[in-house]
Amino acid sequence: MRPGDNEVVWEFDGSDGHASVMGALVVRHIEGLDDLLPEDYDDPMDQLAAEFADRPDELVEADPELARLFPPALEDEEQARQFRRDAITQQARDRIEAARMVLADVSMEDDAVVYVTMGRIDAWVKTMSAIRAQWNVDLTGSTDRLAEATRRDVANNPTAVAVCDWLGYLIEDALEARIMALRAGEL
Structure with a gap:
């Protein structure tokens, strides 16, 4: 039987300020993504017009961290x-929806263990992976998903190394x- 969505499958140790660090990383991630969304309108036609007028692709191309999250598909x-x-x-x-789930979890359990359920684990992995990819761009200076840090990169940016390793x-x-x-659950 597959585990239920409310069954705890993983524990994130938020002690020693780890919850605050995760929260800060997630907020930074959300803020970067939020710039890609058109302004919200009550009128559906106004909303559609805003979505057509926005050029999120130009924002992505101008920001290497965002470019890493939205690589060309063709x-x-x-x-x-x-x-x-x-x-x-x-x-x-x-x-953003996945990141807000993570943010809600770490905000509720500041400086304590966060019990992550099956229904939320994918949001955590998706969010942590995206944040790690962005920090890897900062570390390596490359949007290539296979980019590896050089010794010089590691020496010049120990914070990015620590964040990437931790994530x-x-x-x-x-x-x-x-x-x-x-x-x-299969047993």
């Missing part, structure tokens, strides 16, 4: 640009916990 440059423009707004909304550990731990919960 080889043809013009088709990739059009697809990216059409997809960015919804993808940004999805990422990498948390992501791996969360994924292992999720897999174990799913396997236990």
